[in-house]
Amino acid sequence: MNEPEVAVGIDHETWNEESPYRIPSRKLGMWLFILSDAVTFAAILYAYAFVRLATANWTRPFEVSSIVNGVVMTTVLLVSSVTTLAALDAAKHNQRSRSVTWLGVTMLLGMLFAALHIREWIKMIDKGWRLFQNPTGGPVLFGSTFFCITGLHLMHIIAGVVAIAVVAIKYSRGSLDTGHVESVGLYWHFVDLVWMFVFPLVYLMNAK
Amino acid sequence: MDNTGTSRVLGMKANLLLCFVLLCIVGIEVFLTYRHLSTETLLAFLLVLAFFEAAIAVTYFMHLKYESPNLAWSLIPALIFVLFMMGNMLPDAMRVLNLRVIHW
Amino acid sequence: MxxxxxxxxxxxxxxxxxxxxxxxxxxxxxxxxxxxxxxxxxxxxxxxxxxxxxxxxxxxxxxxxxFGDDKERKIKYFPGGxxxxxxxxxxxxxxxxxxxxxxxxxxxxxxxMTPPEQGSLQVDVAAEQFAFNFRYPGPDGKFGTVHPERVRDGNGNFFGLDPENDVDARDDVIVGTLTVPLGQPVALTMHSKDMIHSFYVPELRIQQDIVPGLTIPLHFTATKVGKFEIVCTQLCGLGHYSMRSFLEVLPQDQFDQWLKSQSGD
Amino acid sequence: MSSPEPAVHHHGPPQSFIRKYIFSLDHKVIGKQYYGLALIAVLAGLILSWLMRIHLGWQAAAIPLLGKLSPTGAPGNVMTPDYYLSLMTMHATLMIFFVLTTAPFAAFGNYLLPIQVGAEDMAFPRFNMMSFWVTFVAFVVLILSFFVGDGPPLAGWTSYAPLSSVGGVAGPGQGTGQTLWAVSIAIFCIGQLLGSLNFITTTLDLRTKGMSLARMPLSTWGWFVTSVIALLAFAALLPACVLLILDRTAGTSFFSSAGLVVNDQVLPHSGGSPLLWQHLFWFFGHPEVYIAILPGFGIISTVLPAFARKRILSSRAVIGCMVSIGFLSYMVWGHHMFVSGMNPFSAVLFSLPTLIITIPATIMVLLWLGTLYGARMRYTASALFSVGFISVFITGGLSGFFLAQPSLDTYLHATYFVVAHFHFVMALAAMFGIFAGTYFWFPKMFGRMMNETLGKWHFWLTFIGVYCVFMPMHYLGLAGNVRRYAAFTDNYLAPLIPLHRFISISAFFVGAAQLIFFFNLFWSRFWGAKATDNPWEATTLEWSTTSPPPFDNFGGRHLVVYHGPEEYGVDSDTLEYVMQTAPEQIKTT
Structure with a gap:
């Protein structure tokens, strides 16, 4: 009576319950990762909000040049999101080389963003900003929060560039499929999305 | 969902348009920054605009709109709930400000 | 079984x-x-x-x-589910x-969530690894300003006072035992020099962490004369277990006498 | 769809030893690895608790060999107060992170969740392997802190700043040891994030045909809800630990306020607040408590019906309770901070949801009791631990009524009452869940039965012992006995020392009882009686395959599920129980 049904060699859809989300596991995994990463960023942004609220004389050091630089960085990142979508679009039409080219453009834009960002950091470090030091003599926590939040974001950018590189290479060789292009794109858009909070909250709110 | 397991996305023209809209919002944010608003007002404006941007990015760039509604209904309320609950630490920031020992 | x-x-x-x-x-x-x-x-x-x-x-x-494993008995479901x-x-x-x-x-x-009553006795509490110190404002009713850089445990300047330049600080009474009058409300302002400490007197039914960076208010009124222990309940380092002091409740006249004797010298 | 998802057959059976037993992608091996890690951690934690109890009962007692382990911490084999605090910190960290999180959640979840939903492996086997090895690295980093210059950390498992954030100046153990603690926990977060991501995806995507969400066993539901909590909670702890590490090593001051004076020296920190650490930590910390106990709810709700030979009273309600507890766990973290200097109004706001949690908890207890009513309970060791679980959970849950009220917390906070409460509700209940699960699933995991006689001795000594250890702690707490004290020098605590000695002696008995368990585990592993495929006559999918299951869990078969997970006592004349995979013709509700 307890003999189970037996069958071999029939694919996933036939023998599995449908996922409530009807998406491949990889994409669901990516979404879950994004959810948890969003909580990570939220926690660190809340920490920033906490120390800022608790500080009476917060330093607002950003010159117009920094804000302009920030706008350029934002633009670069937004455009890179569109190029990711272009790569996905090409992949869906089975145009592998075109898709890989767009992924390459995304990587270049990502690296440009990182370069602009690091230039900004170097400028600030030259002025005397440190994790634990405020050259203007105000509360030291501006430096701490700025470097922590943007540093965490920068790590995500660099990881994203590496991930896109891996996907692009493997995709051009044919060992990965369109779904991977989409998943890495999801991650890239998420990094972009986080920047949409980091830019106003960390840059604009600290403009002179 | 097509046969690659990927979801439908907008056409490239629409994507470029959205990108332009997002850039405009960034422009508005920068504009507001230099309007000499009070910190609270500026923060309120920036947060609303940032959430609006995020909504566009999630809906179209990350094409959550074209996935099963279950996915959006699982992820978004969970995140909003966590964000809302984390807000409960902020009253203490005010307390730290008000009870801070000035000379200690 | x-x-x-x-x-x-x-x-x-x-x-x-x-x-x-x-x-x-x-x-x-x-x-x-x-x-x-x-x-x-x-x-x-x-x-x-x-x-x-x-x-x-x-x-x-x-x-x-x-309801053991009794083969004779039929399985019953809970009435009503x-x-x-x-x-x-x-x-x-x-x-x-x-x-x-x-x-x-x-x-x-x-x-x-209620403020201390008018006319409460003001006492400033400084907690440190591993002791409590209490400060009364003295006859002028004002506390001297605290300077962290002047704190020297060795010469008893637990509060970092500067009596040479600060008039308010000269008559501050600093003691190691919290002495309070019977029946008079006491308003503590508590701060910590280093770690989080906690002010706990089981007999008062009150416990409050003393967080560095904050001046935390706490108020109570003692109703019995006696000597009771104040213990630290927040892990503050190796000597945590030995961090304690005493709460001494005296009748009003004895308290006044005590305070006078303290500010005398 | 042309299956872009290689959900099945990610990998063939490995051949080399390393691929098979060390860096294995097989969820069953990873589950056993987690279980092994938990065993090592629990043994270490148990020994630490013994050392602590010896010290608390007899302050001057010389403990043989302790001086060898730490010449500074125990000169002449007598423990110093700071070493006591270090042992306490390590006991708590090991137990909470490396036992109560890994054993019921990661170990059993890994081994059983894919089998119970009818999958051949986890959705992401590679992440799964990384999850274990990352956790292992975290464990090694934590243990390393025993051997660094100024000793293991002593700031408690909560590592409250500024004791934990200002560095070695704060005293012994606050140097490298505390840094290693923070690094270890940060690494641990990553491991558990990978694991929980895997669990959720597996549960949602890899269920075999017919295994609808409603037909999933309650243990699977327990692991599923736990992994959702873990996914969000560990994500919040990770940045908190990173900020703590930066405070300690890079000179930032997120958690240290201005003007700290240690040894007459003003520290350079300024601007932060210890309250920020407490908020970030407890935002994770309270959900963590449910990460420890929710798998226990699931395991008990699966094991109890199997031995009671009847369905659980309302499995939908149990699922609802677990989900609502998971939800509420994010709304109550402030109840750890009633007297911490938090805004007193927030205390009221945090108190009410805390009390509301007792409603789903009470419902679950009543449903378990209702399941026992009219049952034909087969009292095996596993069943005994299940009913024992209900008892300790009731005891622990009720003391929560006191601590959830800020007005009583002002008296009871940081006393032994709290120690009693969380040991009963989290540690003991979770441990009883682990034991029930071990006795229940050991035959499946190793193909051999555990010795029942030893198991029962283990139960009786443990059950009576833990009440002797932790019940008196309530009395100590009511008498105002402060926790985390290395010695009781205060006059009003001195009369309580005899009670402490009683607790210590009971603790040695409980510990000795665990040695029976360890012996039973190893003896049965090699010389136990051979287990049949379904020794308990249980119905869930893991009992449809061989003991132990083959590499792909079902030997290439695709199971189809037709029934709910607990069709026991269906028709007591002809058919006592129905497997989930039994064909359709048998009508069940």
């Missing part, structure tokens, strides 16, 4: 509750004006949870005793938590 479990659990339950009912180990005497309300709140909670504890553990014991139990739980526990939290919040508010 189920029968044995029932018996053992019943014994454990009765013995455990017995020690509580008999008050073999119980709260120390209460010496504060808010103490009776906290004690009543605790008694009510104890009664409610005690009834739940005894009934649920004994029911578990009885079921274990009765889970629904009534769920409703029962929601109503019973719901009422209980509403009552407890309504009454409890009022007690809480009376301790922590």
């Amino acid at each position: 189920g029968k044995l479990f029932g018996v053992v659990l019943a014994i454990i339950t009765v013995v455990s509750a017995g020690f509580i009912v008999a008050h073999v180990w119980w709260m120390p005497v209460d010496i504060s004006t808010i103490g009776p309300r906290i004690d009543r709140q605790l008694d009510e909670t104890m009664l409610a949870t005690g009834v739940l504890f005894l009934s649920s553990q004994l029911i578990l014991a009885a079921f274990a005793w009765k 889970g629904g009534p139990l769920i409703v029962f739980a929601i109503i019973l526990v719901g009422m209980e938590i509403l009552v407890l939290s309504f009454v409890g919040s009022k007690v809480w508010a009376s301790i922590y």
Whole structure:
């Protein structure tokens, strides 16, 4: 009576319950990762909000040049999101080389963003900003929060560039499929999305 | 969902348009920054605009709109709930400000 | 085996509750004006949870005793299924938590959300690894300003005062024992020099962490004369266990005398 | 769809030893690895608790060999107060992170969740392997802190700043040891994030045909809800630990306020607040408590019906309770901070949801009791631990009524009452869940039965012992006995020392009882009686395959599920129980 049904060699859809989300596991995994990463960023942004609220004389050091630089960085990142979508679009039409080219453009834009960002950091470090030091003599926590939040974001950018590189290479060789292009794109858009909070909250709110 | 397991996305023209809209919002944010608003007002404006941007990015760039509604209904309320609950630490920031020992 | 479990659990339950009912180990005497309300709140909670504890553990014991692996007996389902139990739980526990939290919040508010009474005795408390120090404003009624960089434990300048330049600081009375008059409200302002410490006097039924960077207010009124221990309850380093001081409650006239003798020298 | 998802057959059976037993992708091996890690951690934690109890009972007692382990911490084999605090910190960290999180959640979840939903492996086997090895690295980093210059950390498992954030100046153990602690926990977060991501995806995507969400066993539901909590909670702890590490090593001051004076020296920190650490930590910390206990709810709700030979009273309600507890766990973290200097109004706001949690908890207890009613309970060791679980959970849950009220917390906070409460409700209940699960699933995991006689001895000594250890702690707490004290020098605590000695002696008995368990585990592993495929006559999918299951869990078969997970006592004349995979013709509700 307890003999189970037996069958071999029939694919996933036939023998599995449908996922409530009807998406491949990889994409669901990516979404879950994004959810948890969003909580990570939220926690660190809340920490920033906490120390800022608790500080009476917060330093607002950003010159117009920094804000302009920030706008350029934002633009670069937004455009890179569109190029990711272009790569996905090409992949869906089975145009592998075109898709890989767009992924390459995304990587270049990502690296440009990182370069602009690091230039900004170097400028600030030259002025005397440190994790634990405020050259203007105000509360030291501006430096701490700025470097922590943007540093965490920068790590995500660099990881994203590496991930896109891996996907692009493997995709051009044919060992990965369109779904991977989409998943890495999801991650890239998420990094972009986080920047949409980091830019106003960390840059604009600290403009002179 | 097509046969690659990927979801439908907008056409490239629409994507470029959205990108332009997002850039405009960034422009508005920068504009507001230099309007000499009070910190609270500026923060309120920036947060609303940032959430609006995020909504566009999630809906179209990350094409959550074209996935099963279950996915959006699982992820978004969970995140909003966590964000809302984390807000409960902020009253203490005010307390730290008000009870801070000035000379200690 | 189920029968044995029932018996053992019943014994454990009765013995455990017995020690509580008999008050073999119980709260120390209460010496504060808010103490009776906290004690009543605790008694009510104890009664409610005690009834739940005894009934649920004994029911578990009885079921274990009765419903063993008996092949003769047919399996029975709980009459009415889970629904009534769920409703029962929601109503019973719901009422209980509403009552407890309504009454409890009022007690809480009376301790922590009301300002100290007018004419309270002001005492400044500085906690450090591993001691409490108390400061009275002296005859001028004003505390001297605190300078962290001047703190020297070696010469007794626990508060970092600067008597040469600061008039208010000259008559501040600094002692190691919190001495308070009977029946007069006391308003503490507490700060910590290094770690988080905690001010706990079991007899006062009050506990409050002293967080560095904050001046935390706390007020109480003592109702009994005597000497009681103040202990630190927040892990503050290796000497945490030895961090303590005393609360000495004196009748008003003796207190005045004591304060005068302290500020005399 | 042309299956872009290689959900099945990610990998063939490995051949080399390393691929098979060390860096294995097989969820069953990873589950056993987690279980092994938890065993090592629990043994270490147990020994630490013994050392602590010896010290608390007899302050001057010389403990043989302790001086060898730490010449500074125990000169002449007598423990110093700071070493006591270090041992306490390590006991708590090991137990909470490396036992109560890994054993019921990661170990059993890994081994059983894919089998119970009818999958051949986890959705992401590679992440799964990384999850274990990352956790292992975290464990090694934590243990390393025993051997660094100024000793293991002593700031407690909560590592409250500024004791934990200002560095070695705060005293012994606050140098490298505390840094290693923070690094270890940060690494641990990553491991558990990978694991929980895997669990959620597996549960949602890899269920075999017919295994609808409603037909999933309650243990699977327990692991599923736990992994959702873990996914969000560990994500919040990770940045908190990173900020703590930066405070300690890079000179930032997120958690240290201005003007700290240690040894007459003003520290350079300024601007932060210890309250920020407490908020970030407890935002994770309270959900963590449910990460420890929710798998226990699931395991008990699966094991109890199997031995009671009847369905659980309302499995939908149990699922609802677990989900609502998971939800509420994010709304209550402030109840750890009632007297911490938090805004007193917030205390009221945090108190009410805390009390509300007792409603789903009470419902679950009543449903378990209702399941026992009229049952034909087969009292095996596993069943005994299940009913024991109910008992300790009731005891622990009820003391929560006191601590959830800020007005009583002002008296009971940081006393032994709290120690009693969380040991009963989290540590003991979770441990009883682990034991029930071990006795229940050991035959499946190793193909051999555990010795029942030893198992029962283990139960009786443990059950009576833990009540002797932790029940008196309630009395100590009511008498105002402060926790985390290395010695009781205060006058009003001195009369309580005899009770402490009683607790210590009981603790040695409980510990000795665990040695029976360890012996039973190893003896049965090699010389136990051979287990049949379904020794308990249980119905869930893991009992449809061989003991132990083959590499792909079902030997290439695709199971189809037709029934709910607990069709026991269906028709006691002809058919006592129905497997989930039994064909359709048997009508069940």
